[in-house]
Amino acid sequence: MTIQNNVTRFLVSQKIEFMALESESIKRSAQETANLFHLDPNIVYKTIVVCRFNSGKNLLIVTPGPLEVDLKKVAALIHEKKVRIPTQNEAEAITKLQAGGISPIALLNHGFEIFIHQTIKNQSKIAISGGQRGLTILLSANDFLRITKAKIADVASPNQKDNSDL
Numbered sequence: 001m002t003i004q005n006n007v008t009r010f011l012v013s014q015k016i017e018f019m020a021l022e023s024e025s026i027k028r029s030a031q032e033t034a035n036l037f038h039l040d041p042n043i044v045y046k047t048i049v050v051c052r053f054n055s056g057k058n059l060l061i062v063t064p065g066p067l068e069v070d071l072k073k074v075a076a077l078i079h080e081k082k083v084r085i086p087t088q089n090e091a092e093a094i095t096k097l098q099a100g101g102i103s104p105i106a107l108l109n110h111g112f113e114i115f116i117h118q119t120i121k122n123q124s125k126i127a128i129s130g131g132q133r134g135l136t137i138l139l140s141a142n143d144f145l146r147i148t149k150a151k152i153a154d155v156a157s158p159n160q161k162d163n164s165d166l
Contacts, residue, residue, distance in 0.1 A: 007106050023036055033127065042065075043123055043125060044065045050085055061074060095107060102129060
């Protein structure tokens with residue numbers, strides 16, 4: 001039986017076609033998720049929380065697993081001097097979701113600005129967290145953009161280290 005949660009119920013309510021990919025409820029990197037489900041790592045997108053130093057909405061940066069969030073690019077994009085990635089505990093407190101289960105769809109209408117890396121323009125489908133560990137959602141890139149209203153931008157660079165958690 002497919003996991004049902006707020007994300008899957010929302011997608012069904014919006015009549016969005018998706019495939020729920022289920023696995024053991026553990027935190028995995030985007031690369032591990034790609035390997036597990038035999039997906040191209042470039043379509044497995046991870047969600048990284050980014051905080052402003054000044055007041056304003058926190059950000060969700062959605063980027064393909066092989067890339068890493070580029071804080072200088074994000075700061076320039078939102079006209080800030082600096083931004084930061086919170087600790088895992090801070091990210092979980094901010095989102096009320098476990099790392100490995102942070103999903104932009106689960107956080108719609110929760111006050112986040114959502115940006116997605118420009119590579120989404122090259123994808124027909126993407127895989128993202130389904131709002132909990134052990135649930136990955138494969139859906140059309142266009143549907144993702146439509147429901148999240150994510151802004152497309154250059155927010156990432158090639159991965160210098162492995163921080164590819166989904």
